[in-house]
Amino acid sequence: MLYDAIVIGAGFAGLTAARTLIERGKKVLLLEARDRVGGRVYTHHFADGTYIDLGGQWIGPTQDRIYALAKEMKVPVFATYNEGKKTIALNGKLKLYSGLIPKIDVASLLNIDYVLKRLDKLASRVVPDKPWQTPDARRLDSATLASFLDRHVWFGNARQVLEAGFDTVFACTPAEISILQALFYIKSGTNLNTLLNIENGAQQHRFEGGAQTVANRLSKCFEAHILLNSPVTHILQTETSVQVITRNAQTHTALRVIVAIPPALCARITYTPPLPPLRDQLTQRVPMGTVIKCYAIYPTPFWRANGHSGQVVADDAYHLQTTFDNSPPDASRGILMGFCLAHRARKLLALPPQERQHQIMQNFIAFFGKAAEKPLLYTEKCWAEEEWTRGCYTGMMPPGAWTNFTDALTRPVGRIHWAGTETAAVWNGYIEGAMQSGQRAAQEVMDMES
């Protein structure tokens, strides 16, 4: 059997690429390492019907592809809970506030506003599909986002709030990415307000039944084309075709391959002939972020009764940068979700699971009081422990990578094409970006044939 295309990875990028090609009448095989589809979108269902999204869960305005797909797959979306007061935990004190502006000193507020506006203005100049061609790219790529903050943030409270926010957006510390990467990411997701907000922002909607429901239903449309439990170990190109070899020693052959997994995982496949050095070296340089997604599940969302939104932003004294109300739309359970990210996650990773759980629960109790003490269940997902992802949310370009390696992230290598949200020009790092990358790679394959 000679396929027109083999797609590697059944996350939203691979599913979209496969579907696009199948709809054009192509013979397609989709290989997935895990025993499920969805990739970084992963919903866990409990016996009592409660579900939690352990991976990607939100969508928002301008993410037209995923809204359309959810509609088509008949998966209703609902508004993320966003009523009541929020808490800011700063300098050992918890303060409640309403609206978008946390209760901190005016100087810090002005400083935060200045920094967000300045980053948005710089981001507006980024060339989204060619960040290395952005005006002044080399300078912006040679300094870290942390250096930018050192220069433009003058108040400790502003720094703490901005870092908690940026950690929540990037899932790595501001030291790890260049200013150019930060600007590119902001531009690809419209602007910083969009990235940070629930209402009219990237956190606006959730999916009934969880985000993986969309991937599951999509995969049913071409189930016969999908092989699960098939991690790819080797890709071998010849003059006329490509052989893809899986860990269980199966060989599949196609005219083209779309690799729809993160660059750090691309590095772990053996290629014959070897990849060009620029491509190989790039894959050494796009590390995954660090996320522990922490869940405490209660009989009811008790915080709502107290007029609280479930939303907290916390400084370095806590393990969780931010929390959200992740209860189901009918509030049949009360679910708090906390993000433990970047350096805070790395500290906790060194602890045994029991101790980690204890530390995180202490945070939930500090934020939400005695009522938070006894959840029905505590659970967490550490994405750095997942063999087939190795971190979340996404792969991030460190300083120097964009300007030194330019299009190595997306440029096809012979019969191999690259997809995955890391390669997206819009909504990079998000479900929407994954879908855009899948469409783009499928188009590349179709263009090659014509």
Place this chain on the structure above:
Amino acid sequence: MLYDAIVIGAGFAGLTAARTLIERGKKVLLLEARDRVGGRVYTHHFADGTYIDLGGQWIGPTQDRIYALAKEMKVPVFATYNEGKKTIALNGKLKLYSGLIPKIDVASLLNIDYVLKRLDKLASRVVPDKPWQTPDARRLDSATLASFLDRHVWFGNARQVLEAGFDTVFACTPAEISILQALFYIKSGTNLNTLLNIENGAQQHRFEGGAQTVANRLSKCFEAHILLNSPVTHILQTETSVQVITRNAQTHTALRVIVAIPPALCARITYTPPLPPLRDQLTQRVPMGTVIKCYAIYPTPFWRANGHSGQVVADDAYHLQTTFDNSPPDASRGILMGFCLAHRARKLLALPPQERQHQIMQNFIAFFGKAAEKPLLYTEKCWAEEEWTRGCYTGMMPPGAWTNFTDALTRPVGRIHWAGTETAAVWNGYIEGAMQSGQRAAQEVMDMES
């Protein structure tokens, strides 16, 4: 057969670890992916007896382990050719100079001196085996070396000369490493003068017959313990032992394993159980540098007759940052070696080999005149193309890595220990560091047994 230890990688780290354990009476197997030992030290011999070091080639003061080993293996060292004038190629002009101080404007010279002294002073405070415990480590780790230069270099000529020098030391751009990584590297190699200089510096001596001769002779001492052509694909730990599986499907079992390859290659082995997330994520974050080592071979070292040292430092208008006289000690051939590094190498990697060669030769001709036009032979080694190295000289910690991942580079994982020059506290990135790391890992294994 149950070995006391399996060592993976027969570079200087693995050879040293294996030898140390064998001398203590341990049963050892050394597995090497290539068909030769030496790793990043690789000497090519031509039919006429000429040899060139395509990889590591120099040693210098305080590198006591490799000097002692060379002596023991009866490989004489000789002084790197360092007589005559040098050339600085700047702003479209070539200028000759004598001694250590290039002929550029006094302001730039003072600026260069200031920057080197300042970096040396900061480097003196680094804790070499625990860089993350250096005073002010988080701040130093959150900005790039490029940002440091932006702040402290005020003259264009100073910047060009410093960058050519730093590129030659680090093999990556100043954008790619944190200030802390630069300081750690400087401290581990004594100071900047030592790293940059030939006389009394890291480039002081070469090996008769090439540097690989030392590795070859060392390997002869325990040849029966070495398996070549055996790339490791899988390391499987049980309660009582470790299984190491090679690409040709052989399984070897030992009580302990020492993995003596760069972190970026460690990432490409499959581990059962999976590595702890901190270790796995670290291996996504230690990319190899980019080096094309370029050779033009002539009947005689004609530049010497003109009173020239063969040494050039060139600005961004050229592909080569620096050149050296790499002729054999008897000057039976004239050999020019040029380093094409970091961003300059990445630009050339996109070109076809013939065009690359043409461009590099134009540089040699620009530096050494018409006499350089017709070499007996031009050849080059691009280390990013080597499957079992993936770049040179070494793996470099980007911003945020040291302070976020701390001891993940060296901390043993169950029965697995880590060696390789990237893990060295002294002469990190050099042959000497590789040997230190091999001794340290061997000691860890012996301590475990007692």
